[in-house]
Amino acid sequence: MSSSEERKLILKSxxxxxxxxxxxxxxxxxxxxxxxxxxxxxxxxxxxxxxSKILALVIEFMEKHAETTLSNSEKKEFDVEFVKKPFDDLLxxxxxxxxxxxxxxxxxxxxxxxxxxxNWSVEEVREKFNIQNDYTVEEEKAARxxxxxxxx
Amino acid sequence: xxxxxxxxxxxxxxIHGDILEVIFSHVPLIDLVPASHVSKSWGYAVTSxxxxxxxxxxWLILHKQATRYPYTTSRYxxxxxxxxWIKISQPSIKYNLALKSSNSNFLYMLSSxxxxxxxxxxxxxxSHVDPPLIWRTDPIVAKVGDSIVVVGGGSDYEDDPLxxxxxxxxxxxxxxxxxxxxxxxxxxxxxxxxxxxxxxxLFITEKQSGLTYWFDPNTKCWSRPNKLNPNQHISDHNIGxxxxxxxxxxxxxxxxxxxxxxxxKVDKENFQCExxxxxxxxxxxxxxxxxxxxxxxxxxxxGNFVYIYNQSETEEVVVCELIANNDYRWWSIQxxxxxxxxxxxxxxxxxxxxxxxxxxxxxxxxxxxxxxxS
Numbered sequence: 291m292s293s294s295e296e297r298k299l300i301l302k303s304x305x306x307x308x309x310x311x312x313x314x315x316x317x318x319x320x321x322x323x324x325x326x327x328x329x330x331x332x333x334x335x336x337x338x339x340x341x342s343k344i345l346a347l348v349i350e351f352m353e354k355h356a357e358t359t360l361s362n363s364e365k366k367e368f369d370v371e372f373v374k375k376p377f378d379d380l381l382x383x384x385x386x387x388x389x390x391x392x393x394x395x396x397x398x399x400x401x402x403x404x405x406x407x408x409n410w411s412v413e414e415v416r417e418k419f420n421i422q423n424d425y426t427v428e429e430e431k432a433a434r435x436x437x438x439x440x441x442x
Numbered sequence: 443x444x445x446x447x448x449x450x451x452x453x454x455x456x457i458h459g460d461i462l463e464v465i466f467s468h469v470p471l472i473d474l475v476p477a478s479h480v481s482k483s484w485g486y487a488v489t490s491x492x493x494x495x496x497x498x499x500x501w502l503i504l505h506k507q508a509t510r511y512p513y514t515t516s517r518y519x520x521x522x523x524x525x526x527w528i529k530i531s532q533p534s535i536k537y538n539l540a541l542k543s544s545n546s547n548f549l550y551m552l553s554s555x556x557x558x559x560x561x562x563x564x565x566x567x568x569s570h571v572d573p574p575l576i577w578r579t580d581p582i583v584a585k586v587g588d589s590i591v592v593v594g595g596g597s598d599y600e601d602d603p604l605x606x607x608x609x610x611x612x613x614x615x616x617x618x619x620x621x622x623x624x625x626x627x628x629x630x631x632x633x634x635x636x637x638x639x640x641x642x643x644l645f646i647t648e649k650q651s652g653l654t655y656w657f658d659p660n661t662k663c664w665s666r667p668n669k670l671n672p673n674q675h676i677s678d679h680n681i682g683x684x685x686x687x688x689x690x691x692x693x694x695x696x697x698x699x700x701x702x703x704x705x706x707k708v709d710k711e712n713f714q715c716e717x718x719x720x721x722x723x724x725x726x727x728x729x730x731x732x733x734x735x736x737x738x739x740x741x742x743x744x745g746n747f748v749y750i751y752n753q754s755e756t757e758e759v760v761v762c763e764l765i766a767n768n769d770y771r772w773w774s775i776q777x778x779x780x781x782x783x784x785x786x787x788x789x790x791x792x793x794x795x796x797x798x799x800x801x802x803x804x805x806x807x808x809x810x811x812x813x814x815x816s
Contacts, residue, residue, distance in 0.1 A: 385457070408814065419457060421481050422456070424482045433479050
């Protein structure tokens with residue numbers, strides 16, 4: 291089977307940019323795999339929740355992990371470099387991986403996210419995750435009094 | 443994985459709902475405690491994630507105690523939920539005597555003037571009571587319901603097996619009763635015996651022969667002798683309780699004289715054994731010492747977890763997790779305490795269910811610190 295017979299798919303980002311990918315790589319995303327198996331593939335496949343910047347990164351990861359010539363440790367090395375991105379990008383990638391149901395990417399990203407969180411204080415976490423503090427003033431005071439070390 | 447909880451705002455979304463809970467499934471339990479204080483919705487998400495995505499799992503705790511005064515003790519815990527070792531800050535009391543454990547998360551220290559014991563998940567609270575009437579070396583000391591049972595052990599003065607003594611934690615009184623069965627007399631010291639406890643009974647198995655008795659501290663009765671006999675010759679028998687089941691972990695050899703480790707479920711009434719699973723040979727190999735293979739194993743069982751290591755070489759610990767019916771996961775971990783640190787130190791293993799609420803309470807009020815060991 292020559293590579294010119296490899297089926298290709300076109301993925302379209304929310305900002306209307308189109309990306310050509312091998313079907314064999316793309317089906318690592320279960321969302322896409324389901325579309326292919328149900329023969330519901332339109333041309334191109336619109337991904338309303340993923341912009342071009344993030345989609346390009348997802349595709350980079352996807353293609354690397356689909357390469358059968360790479361060893362597991364080479365893939366791990368790639369992963370280590372791949373996650374060296376601004377935290378905001380990581381969060382957007384998590385949302386995309388969740389939307390696409392791309393388990394492997396999700397695991398790598400969540401693990402990285404979890405590791406980074408280990409060293410942050412509550413304030414830092416709130417800032418990085420852009421969290422609305424839903425404590426009342428009293429509740430906030432109580433939380434700080436009981437767990438001062440968490441807030442440092 | 444649902445998408446219903448995903449919200450994409452103008453600058454990207456706030457991570458919440460299922461996605462946040464998936465992230466939390468990767469966060470170590472000790473870091474979920476501060477995460478739960480970030481906001482109310484994060485607090486709910488932590489609780490939900492712990493229920494649905496990655497539950498707390500029993501920790502294997504190592505207490506490394508110096509054998510000389512001042513008996514400095516360091517504690518480390520392996521959390522299988524996140525596959526990591528944690529260093530736990532100083533114990534809540536000074537361990538002035540040899541620290542021991544016969545099973546589970548029960549720790550004790552015994553001298554001629556007192557018995558100290560602890561059975562909360564991280565051994566924060568300790569009781570100090572008068573010692574048993576009769577002095578003995580190396581007995582079994584175990585908690586069964588409200589009773590602390592002291593069985594066996596050796597004595598320079600007595601040839602006959604020593605009486606069983608029971609301390610009632612409710613009435614704070616000691617009681618003496620019938621001695622342990624004569625058949626166990628020669629192996630009365632805890633090194634030759636393996637025990638398991640339920641809320642009602644103490645089960646004792648002679649490691650070499652598989653001879654097993656139970657003792658009921660409420661009726662003060664011993665069972666008749668039973669032989670654990672799973673159709674295979676076992677050279678080293680170890681028992682434990684997994685949820686409410688009695689299980690046997692045995693060292694044996696297959697037809698080609700290759701060492702195997704197998705797990706059986708044991709009926710608590712008739713002691714019939716039913717084979718559950720066998721340790722993959724690659725992990726049996728990890729337990730072997732270079733010189734003598736494996737002569738004896740030690741086993742810690744709690745909940746769905748079985749931790750197994752070679753008594754003489756504690757560098758590798760093999761872990762077995764029951765995932766669902768008949769589905770087992772095996773892996774091995776390296777002991778965080780290296781072999782050379784063992785000189786001048788004793789290592790006591792316990793296995794403990796450390797829950798989120800308990801951990802939160804401890805971190806808040808007991809001033810205990812936990813650090814991930816890298």
